[in-house]
Amino acid sequence: MFKNILVTGAAGFIGSNFVHYLVREHPEVKHIIVLDKLTYAGNPANLADLPSSRVQLIVGDICNQNLVSQLVAQVDAVVNYAAESHNDNSLTNPDPFIQTNIVGTYTLIQACRHYNVRYHHISTDEVYGDLPLRENLPHHGEGPGEKFTSKSRYNPSSPYSASKASSDLLVRAWVRSFNLQATISNCSNNYGPYQHIEKFIPRQITNILCGRRPKLYGTGNNVRDWIHTSDHSEAVWTILTQGKIGETYLIGAHGEKNNREVLEWILELMHQPQDAYDIVKDRPGHDLRYAIDPTKIETELGWHPRFTDFKKGLTQTINWYSQHRDWWIDQKESVEREYEANDQ
Numbered sequence: 001m002f003k004n005i006l007v008t009g010a011a012g013f014i015g016s017n018f019v020h021y022l023v024r025e026h027p028e029v030k031h032i033i034v035l036d037k038l039t040y041a042g043n044p045a046n047l048a049d050l051p052s053s054r055v056q057l058i059v060g061d062i063c064n065q066n067l068v069s070q071l072v073a074q075v076d077a078v079v080n081y082a083a084e085s086h087n088d089n090s091l092t093n094p095d096p097f098i099q100t101n102i103v104g105t106y107t108l109i110q111a112c113r114h115y116n117v118r119y120h121h122i123s124t125d126e127v128y129g130d131l132p133l134r135e136n137l138p139h140h141g142e143g144p145g146e147k148f149t150s151k152s153r154y155n156p157s158s159p160y161s162a163s164k165a166s167s168d169l170l171v172r173a174w175v176r177s178f179n180l181q182a183t184i185s186n187c188s189n190n191y192g193p194y195q196h197i198e199k200f201i202p203r204q205i206t207n208i209l210c211g212r213r214p215k216l217y218g219t220g221n222n223v224r225d226w227i228h229t230s231d232h233s234e235a236v237w238t239i240l241t242q243g244k245i246g247e248t249y250l251i252g253a254h255g256e257k258n259n260r261e262v263l264e265w266i267l268e269l270m271h272q273p274q275d276a277y278d279i280v281k282d283r284p285g286h287d288l289r290y291a292i293d294p295t296k297i298e299t300e301l302g303w304h305p306r307f308t309d310f311k312k313g314l315t316q317t318i319n320w321y322s323q324h325r326d327w328w329i330d331q332k333e334s335v336e337r338e339y340e341a342n343d344q
Helices: 013-025 065-072 087-092 095-115 159-178 200-209 229-242 259-269 295-301 310-323 325-341
Strands: 004-008 031-036 055-059 077-080 118-124 182-187 189-191 215-217 223-228 248-251 256-258 278-280
Touching: 004 013, 013 031, 013 229, 031 065, 065 095, 077 095, 077 229, 087 095, 087 159, 095 118, 095 159, 118 159, 118 229, 159 182, 182 229, 189 229, 189 310, 200 215, 200 259, 200 310, 200 325, 215 259, 223 229, 223 259, 229 248, 229 295, 248 295, 256 259, 259 310, 310 325
Parallel strands: 004 031, 004 077, 031 055, 077 118, 118 182, 182 248, 189 223, 215 278
Antiparallel strands: 223 256
16 A cells, blocks of 8 residues: 655654564565654664665654655655653753654644645653552452543643644644544553663663663652554554544553563563662652553454563563664763763
8 A cells, every 4th residue: 555655753763663564574665764863862773774775764854844845745654753752851851842743743744734645643652641550449440541542631741741742633633624644643661672771671671781780760660551662563554554544543562560560570581689779769740650452453453462471572672682782882871871960
């Protein structure tokens, strides 16, 4: 169906995994244009082993109207992964989040509207705010309101999640007002190869590999719903090719784990004592729990996660960072200095 695709932000973690997935699983996609600003989280090395005959990297900003218009005119579909996405950074300086996540989305959907190009918007479960911890829920069940659905109320708690909520609403408005051919997906926390080492799982893995003690925010009781990035990629393709225009699909893998549990598993899998970590101060506005209800995408589109054994996926992720030390080692000291400046 789609032979030429523009994937924005695809020199970053989740986007680059999607491009790898397309190259590996969908030979019918002949040309993939990657548009990436190459900020600190974007790395050309994430795409270096892909064939240049199919994948073209263009360094540029999704806020650049002329560039975006030129690229959208060449493709059948746009998948927008480009985003500023680090909560802590958004608390320090919200400006880049407003520009990339809101103005950038506006620029893309305007171009897609003009050329009548299919658009898929990658969002996050953080737009919904957080949920109570399970022990604080009546009957500890799976009743209404205990997981996010596409009908959940938006309740963002940081500049990052507020900017992503704003971008979602822009897309919805353009579908309704201008017949934009668009879908949205809100996904839970991804893990896997190529994730920047500022993020929770790779930070702890690389700390251990460097002989540093891992760090845990506060009590470690904050719950995240983890999904392997390969499952996310397949789900996005399913929505792009089968999803109903104007619909929002939530992507999750039934992978709720609290941060302490994840860290202790990492320590166990890396043959370290399970208490070999330091407690650091919690970050402001740290959401308690995210949980995705993927029933809609499972029942309507037939997608189901493949990486259902989180411990196995975590082992593969540890192995990747162990075997690709040259990919992350040059950034390690600066990342840790930044955290230490905030007592984290």
